[in-house]
Amino acid sequence: FGFKGCQKIRGPQIRNLLEAKDFFLFDCDGVIWHGENAITGAAKVVSSLIRRGKNVVFVTNNCTRPRENYVHKFYRLGFTDVMLEQIFSSSYCSALYLRDVVKVPGQVFVIGCDGLRRELQEAGIPCVEEADDPDATIYDCALSPDVKAVLVGHDDKMTFLKLAKASCYLKDPECLFLATDNDPWHPLSGGRVLPGSGSLTAALEVASGRKATVIGKPSRFMFECISSQFRGVDPAQCLMVGDRLETDMLFGSNCGLDTMLTLTGVSQIEEAQEYRNSDQTTNHSLVPDYVVDTIADFLPAFEE
């Protein structure tokens, strides 16, 4: 095996790469911001790319907000030229999948935050209303006869009853089983951890004996959404920039894009090198082509 990839680049190499590519896909958390704090220099990078006529889109597995909320968040954090059309979240892409790909012929049972439900509503997807009866149990709760899909995303109000209801709906083999994303956990400040959608999906996979179809990264579907909304997207002209090997780098590889790991987030360069040196060839799809410390390393390339 050739030890390809994981190339730490700087200065003129970054400049050449930015000139060579015309379509930039950025993961959000860990690349553009940490929660409510923008990564230093990121706003300038994004506006410089846009001003140079590059296409810039954002590809996030965070399914908890509808796209308008992202526009507001970008603005709030100093990204003043990001528009709705540039935002591809796992909630938005799940709505597109249900509406345009499977054309779901009934209601969707959603495990997720209100933001996910709002995104589905905007796409005209009917969701089961959650009855707020704290005493209901799986023995006596109502089940809707019209549920044709179960969609699991991050849900900070997850309950045993939701898990049980979803398991009942999935007894019907015609009922689709979708997950917004399969992220296992997310880092919080102070060393805390936020369990991700993947942890809830795993519970339901065990309970139902079925496997979910994943919409978000590393699945190719988000790239198909981008390709269908931007004319003439050529994978060879794209650069996927992310902070997590198992989602972002694999997503890029799955879609035939060059990939860049930035070290401001979850994954460390040592993990990437381990995957690169692994004799299991499937691990090589997790290896970034390029590595930078932060996307702020792009900034000198914009100076004349």
Ligand code: PLP
């Ligand atoms: N899902 C949730 C609930 C999150 O809080 C986060 C990160 O904060 C993510 C997903 C990952 O988002 P991204 O794909 O932008 O890194």
Ligand code: CA
């Ligand atoms: Ca990320």
